[in-house]
Amino acid sequence: MSAVLVCDGLHKSFGAVSAAADVSLSFERESVVSLIGANGAGKTTFLNMVTGYLKPDRGSIRFEGRELTGHTPREITGFGICRSFQIPQLFHSLSVRANLLVAEGIAAAERAEEATDEVLERFGLTRYGGQPAALLPEGVRKLLDVALALVARPKVLLLDEPTSGVAADEKYGIMDLVMGAVRGQGVTVLFVEHDMDIVQRYCGRVVAFYDGRVIADGTPQRVLGDAEVRRYVIGEEAHAAA
Amino acid sequence: MNDILAVLFDGVVYSSWLFLMAAGLTLIYGVMKILNIAHGSLYALGGYTAATLAGAWLAAGQAAIGSYAMLVAAAVLVGLVMGPLLERGLLRWMYGRDEVVLLLVTYAAFLILEDAIKLIWGVESMLLPDPYSLPGNFHIGTLAYPVYNLLLIAMAILVGLALAWALFRTRQGKLLLAVIHDREMSAAMGIDVNRVYLVTFTVGSMLAALGGALTAPMIAVSPGIGVEVIVLSFAVVVVGGLGSLGGAAIGALMVGIVRSAAVRYWPEAELFTIYFVMALVLIARPKGLFSAPEARKI
Amino acid sequence: MSRDRTLPALAIACALLLGAAALAPQWLVFLLALALAKGLVVLGLVLLMRTGLVSFGQGLYFGLGAYAAALLSHRAGLADAALMIVAGTVCAAAVAAILGLLLARYREIFFAMLSLAFSMILYGALVRSSALGSTDGFNLHAKAFAGMALAAGLERRVFFAVSVVAMFCVALLLHRYLASHWGRLSAAIRDNELRVEYLGASVYRVVYVNYVAAGALAGMGGAFAALAVGHVDPETAYWTTSGEFVFIAILGGTGNVLAPFLSAAIFEGLRTVANQYAPNVWQMSLGLAMLAIIMFLPGGLWTLLRRRSAA
Numbered sequence: 001m002s003a004v005l006v007c008d009g010l011h012k013s014f015g016a017v018s019a020a021a022d023v024s025l026s027f028e029r030e031s032v033v034s035l036i037g038a039n040g041a042g043k044t045t046f047l048n049m050v051t052g053y054l055k056p057d058r059g060s061i062r063f064e065g066r067e068l069t070g071h072t073p074r075e076i077t078g079f080g081i082c083r084s085f086q087i088p089q090l091f092h093s094l095s096v097r098a099n100l101l102v103a104e105g106i107a108a109a110e111r112a113e114e115a116t117d118e119v120l121e122r123f124g125l126t127r128y129g130g131q132p133a134a135l136l137p138e139g140v141r142k143l144l145d146v147a148l149a150l151v152a153r154p155k156v157l158l159l160d161e162p163t164s165g166v167a168a169d170e171k172y173g174i175m176d177l178v179m180g181a182v183r184g185q186g187v188t189v190l191f192v193e194h195d196m197d198i199v200q201r202y203c204g205r206v207v208a209f210y211d212g213r214v215i216a217d218g219t220p221q222r223v224l225g226d227a228e229v230r231r232y233v234i235g236e237e238a239h240a241a242a
Numbered sequence: 243m244n245d246i247l248a249v250l251f252d253g254v255v256y257s258s259w260l261f262l263m264a265a266g267l268t269l270i271y272g273v274m275k276i277l278n279i280a281h282g283s284l285y286a287l288g289g290y291t292a293a294t295l296a297g298a299w300l301a302a303g304q305a306a307i308g309s310y311a312m313l314v315a316a317a318v319l320v321g322l323v324m325g326p327l328l329e330r331g332l333l334r335w336m337y338g339r340d341e342v343v344l345l346l347v348t349y350a351a352f353l354i355l356e357d358a359i360k361l362i363w364g365v366e367s368m369l370l371p372d373p374y375s376l377p378g379n380f381h382i383g384t385l386a387y388p389v390y391n392l393l394l395i396a397m398a399i400l401v402g403l404a405l406a407w408a409l410f411r412t413r414q415g416k417l418l419l420a421v422i423h424d425r426e427m428s429a430a431m432g433i434d435v436n437r438v439y440l441v442t443f444t445v446g447s448m449l450a451a452l453g454g455a456l457t458a459p460m461i462a463v464s465p466g467i468g469v470e471v472i473v474l475s476f477a478v479v480v481v482g483g484l485g486s487l488g489g490a491a492i493g494a495l496m497v498g499i500v501r502s503a504a505v506r507y508w509p510e511a512e513l514f515t516i517y518f519v520m521a522l523v524l525i526a527r528p529k530g531l532f533s534a535p536e537a538r539k540i
Numbered sequence: 541m542s543r544d545r546t547l548p549a550l551a552i553a554c555a556l557l558l559g560a561a562a563l564a565p566q567w568l569v570f571l572l573a574l575a576l577a578k579g580l581v582v583l584g585l586v587l588l589m590r591t592g593l594v595s596f597g598q599g600l601y602f603g604l605g606a607y608a609a610a611l612l613s614h615r616a617g618l619a620d621a622a623l624m625i626v627a628g629t630v631c632a633a634a635v636a637a638i639l640g641l642l643l644a645r646y647r648e649i650f651f652a653m654l655s656l657a658f659s660m661i662l663y664g665a666l667v668r669s670s671a672l673g674s675t676d677g678f679n680l681h682a683k684a685f686a687g688m689a690l691a692a693g694l695e696r697r698v699f700f701a702v703s704v705v706a707m708f709c710v711a712l713l714l715h716r717y718l719a720s721h722w723g724r725l726s727a728a729i730r731d732n733e734l735r736v737e738y739l740g741a742s743v744y745r746v747v748y749v750n751y752v753a754a755g756a757l758a759g760m761g762g763a764f765a766a767l768a769v770g771h772v773d774p775e776t777a778y779w780t781t782s783g784e785f786v787f788i789a790i791l792g793g794t795g796n797v798l799a800p801f802l803s804a805a806i807f808e809g810l811r812t813v814a815n816q817y818a819p820n821v822w823q824m825s826l827g828l829a830m831l832a833i834i835m836f837l838p839g840g841l842w843t844l845l846r847r848r849s850a851a
Contacts, residue, residue, distance in 0.1 A: 077740040091731040102728045105721035106741040277649050341648050342594045353827030360820050476653050513664025517657040
């Protein structure tokens with residue numbers, strides 16, 4: 001088990017706002033890690049720095065030994081890191097099928113049509129195939145967003161709030177589908193999540209952010225029971241029976 | 243030395259004119275996110291109305307000094323009539339659509355107004371030389387300049403200061419700035435965004451018309467004067483940064499002086515230099531010199 | 541799943557037009573020739589619009605194509621239409637290849653205005669060039685096509701026929717292109733550039749290629765227009781000419797490669813009528829028509845055809 005993604009001393013500030021303050025994290029291959037924290041704690045900034053959307057003020061990010069900072073999102077995708085988005089980033093006027101065909105085409109898939117059918121099947125999207133992406137229900141949009149990210153067979157998959165905006169009874173369905181799709185393929189999964197039930201169920205490690213810093217890092221039991229995490233992330237008094 | 247002075251002075255005169263056009267345009271864009279191609283028609287309307295009003299005034303034997311007031315009155319009239327007409331009557335139905343669609347809508351309005359002007363005033367040129375020649379000339383060294391040019395510069399400075407004061411010192415102005423910053427948030431805070439739009443567009447129209455009205459005594463007012471103005475104003479606004487008043491001023495100065503130098507030393511390249519400056523600025527700063535920061539999209 | 545009827549429709553259109561080239565009266569041949577030439581320009585515009593960009597400066601390449609073709613006979617003494625068409629296309633494509641490096645970085649309003657600015661630079665240069673006839677321009681004569689001398693009086697018909705063949709080839713090529721991965725990618729860029737980059741494709745590359753293609757098409761159109769009219773002047777590069785192309789593009793919509801030619805023909809027809817009976821309200825009518833289309837038929841006239849066939 002080796003570290004596939006290593007972040008060292010990341011700093012990022014926007015004027016007076018410190019979005020990342022000395023963040024150092026390392027992720028093992030094939031691990032499933034959840035990033036938690038209140039809004040504005042720096043989780044999405046972290047994802048944005050790893051994927052090249054933002055350049056850290058200081059620090060380094062190494063993926064399989066290669067330095068990522070300074071590279072564009074396109075190049076980083078090429079290295080094998082893909083992400084899904086908090087607000088699904090889809091091609092709204094194209095059908096679900098066409099959305100996936102675009103991704104397959106970019107990934108230079110040899111039999112793009114068949115590959116697309118497979119993906120539709122695996123994610124349960126076949127019946128939405130012909131619909132324009134703009135008209136899909138939110139849960140389906142999320143699924144498509146993740147499906148697009150998986151087309152390129154990434155080694156690291158970053159999911160930004162994969163179940164936010166989705167009906168409570170659909171959340172597990174989405175996570176099951178996504179996790180099922182990556183199982184056994186050596187993919188490292190990092191997902192940002194606010195729903196602690198999802199966090200507990202799907203990951204083996206939790207990293208908690210607050211004010212741009214990592215305040216806890218460990219197993220779900222330990223982190224979710226941590227006093228600071230309870231104070232700054234989960235909220236305490238209301239959770240009498242934890 | 244004379245040469246350089248001449249270039250500078252000509253440049254500043256031209257810049258003043260450019261600023262009047264650019265100020266309204268950049269204001270409208272900043273608040274409403276609309277690049278108003280009909281700005282050119284409003285300029286033409288200002289010129290025609292000024293020629294008509296001031297012409298009638300002078301023809302009725304009234305005091306010559308009043309003709310200047312007529313020029314300004316013409317601009318205000320055009321602004322007060324055309325502003326609400328265009329904003330309420332046309333643009334209001336298009337809000338929320340793509341920026342380029344709105345651009346095309348203002349382009350359509352421009353086409354309609356061009357012919358409307360022809361229908362109202364005919365195709366003959368109108369001349370209004372008196373306000374221009376009346377104050378006579380003044381001298382810088384051996385060069386003689388019409389005093390009218392000084393009036394133009396003074397007007398531009400006055401308008402610039404007035405706008406700056408109105409935007410940054412008055413309550414109404416601050417509301418405008420808020421809407422420029424974030425329309426949805428402003429509306430959520432209770433700002434009557436529709437009214438802000440109306441006021442902005444009306445003021446912008448007045449400024450365009452003022453540009454036309456003040457230019458009327460210097461040219462032959464005829465169909466098509468609004469056409470080239472549009473492209474020039476855009477160049478200035480883009481250089482300065484869409485939505486920035488200070489940018490419009492600096493952009494106007496840059497373009498005006500460069501163009502003046504070109505006219506003096508290399509006349510064939512006049513238009514080229516203006517757009518060359520624009521291209522250079524955009525390469526260095528893709529959003530113009532003073533552009534608003536953008537929020538993160540993902 | 542409807543059958544793709546574009547190829548048969550194209551073939552039929554070409555057959556009809558070739559018939560017109562042979563048999564129709566001179567004024568109709570002229571009108572159609574001009575319509576086809578403009579249709580080529582608009583086809584390029586439609587490609588750009590599919591990518592999410594509206595160019596307000598295709599007049600640059602239209603003018604370049606026209607003048608390049610005309611200069612060939614005027615200066616180089618080469619009065620062969622085939623050479624002229626190639627010259628116009630290549631010249632425009634070359635300039636597009638250079639300008640595209642810069643313009644492919646811009647979007648929305650900046651792209652529209654920068655493209656407009658460059659066309660105005662050409663306009664300014666042409667107007668101030670007395671060697672090129674400044675605002676009057678100059679005439680061009682083509683006496684041969686691909687080496688074959690043409691009988692006097694037949695030239696325009698031959699050029700028109702050639703443009704019909706060009707339309708067929710170009711439209712078919714573009715149709716295939718739009719249905720291919722790159723065509724889909726162009727639409728994806730229009731919808732969400734960011735995601736395209738995040739999927740690993742270079743948006744800049746696609747935009748650049750599309751831009752150069754559009755420039756080449758406009759140059760080809762310019763050459764054909766010059767041949768049809770027999771005259772070139774700076775108006776070809778003026779921003780109102782570019783605006784006309786945008787209008788025709790909106791009129792037809794971006795739904796099909798045939799739409800630009802159809803709407804160009806309608807446009808030329810209307811313009812001929814308007815010039816005859818109501819020249820002073822032509823711009824106003826254009827403006828009103830544009831507003832009507834934007835408000836009620838945002839997909840252009842083509843959506844009318846689509847709706848009828850789907851019903």
